[in-house]
Amino acid sequence: MTPLLLGSEIYRGSSYGKWHPLRVPRVSTVLDLVRVLGWLPPERFRISPRAKPAALSVWHTPEYLAALEEAEVTGAVDDTTRTRHGLGTVSNPVFPEMYRRPATGAGGSLLAGEILSGGGVVHNPGGGTHHGMPDRASGFCYLNDAVLGILSLRRNGAQRIAYVDIDAHHMDGVEYAFADDADTLLISTHEEKRWPFTGALDDQGIGQVFNLPLPRACNDSEFALARDRVIRPAVEAFAPDAIVLQCGADAVEEDPLSRMALSNTAHWAVLRALLPLAPRVLILGGGGYNPWTVGRLWAGNWAIASGQDIPDRLTPEAEAILRAIPFDGNSRGRNPPDHLFTTLRDTPRPGPIRQDVIDRVDRLAARLGAMPARAAG
Structure with missing residues (x-):
C-alpha cells in the first residue's frame, strides 16, 4: 500500500495560548x-477527519x-x-479549538486503523497524545489518540499490537489502557524523574510492559543500546500484526521540556x-x-516511511520555511544553531554509555526470554 500522511490545516490556525x-x-x-x-504528491495525503463523540466514546466517557x-x-x-x-x-487550557483540534488528531488515528487493514504505513504527526x-x-492531551488508534487497528484485523513510545515523557495513558492486555506489547523509553513520574523500571503490569527510564543527558550511543537490546528484540519476539510508534520529539537535545541529549x-x-x-505501521507525533527540531524530525519520519532521500542541505525554499518560524520560549530558543535551518539531519550525538544505563537495559533484556512466543499460524 502507498504510504499515507494524514494532516489538517486546523494545526496551522490553532494554539493552546x-x-x-x-x-x-x-x-x-x-x-x-x-x-x-x-x-x-496528492495521492499520498489524506485530510485527517474530526472524530465525533460516538467514535471517541470507545474509550473516553460520554460525560x-x-x-x-x-x-x-x-470558552470557559x-x-x-x-x-x-x-x-x-x-x-490543559481553554482555547477556541480545544475539542476540534484533538478530535482531528484522534480522527486521524482512528482512520489509520481502517486504512491499515490491508497493510502499509500511515504517518499521523498530529497524533501521539499519550x-x-x-x-x-x-x-496537554485532551484525548488519547494512541489508545484509539490501537483499538481501531484491532477492530480492523490486527490482534497483536506493539506500541513503542520514545517520547521524553512516560506513556501513562496508554499503559493505563493496555497494561493488562496480553495482546499489546508496551515499550516506553523516557527521561527519569520527569512528569508524569510514572513508568518505573520494575513496572510490568499483567501484560507485557517494558519501561526504560533513562538518565538526564542520555546520548545517541545509550539510546542505540536500548534500541538494539530492548526495543527491536522485544518487538521481534512479540511478532506483532501492527506496530504503533509514538515518536515524540522532546528527547532531542534542543527541546525546552526535557534534558535528554x-x-x-x-x-x-x-x-x-x-x-x-x-x-x-502507524507513526504518531x-x-x-522546539518548533525547528519537531518539524525537522517528523519531516524526516515521513521521508523514511515514504522512501525519500534526506538531503545533506535543504533547498532555499525549505530553509525559508524554518527561518520564518518565531520562537521565544527560553534560552534554547535564542541564537539557534544554523543547522536547524539548513538541514533536516542532525549530526549524531554519541557518547559514553554509563554503567547505570547498561544495568537497566540488562534487566529488561533478561525479561525478554520470559515473553510467551506467538503460536504458529
Missing part, C-alpha cells in the same frame, strides 16, 4: 517542508466528551468541571528498525516544543 509550550507550529511545519521538498465540547463552545469551565475533568488548567485519560485531560538520527534509527517488523 500565548504562553503554552504548544503555541509553536508543528504539524503545519511538517506539511510545508515535505511539500516544498516534493515528497507529498468527559460532553464537557470538552461545552468548554469549546462557551466551572470549578466542578476543572476538578473532575482536568480542563481549564495551566497545562497522556489523555478516559475521563480527564492530562499533560539525543539527535533526531537516534529517533530515525528506531523507525528504520521497526518498519520491517510488522505488516502495518507526540511531544516536542
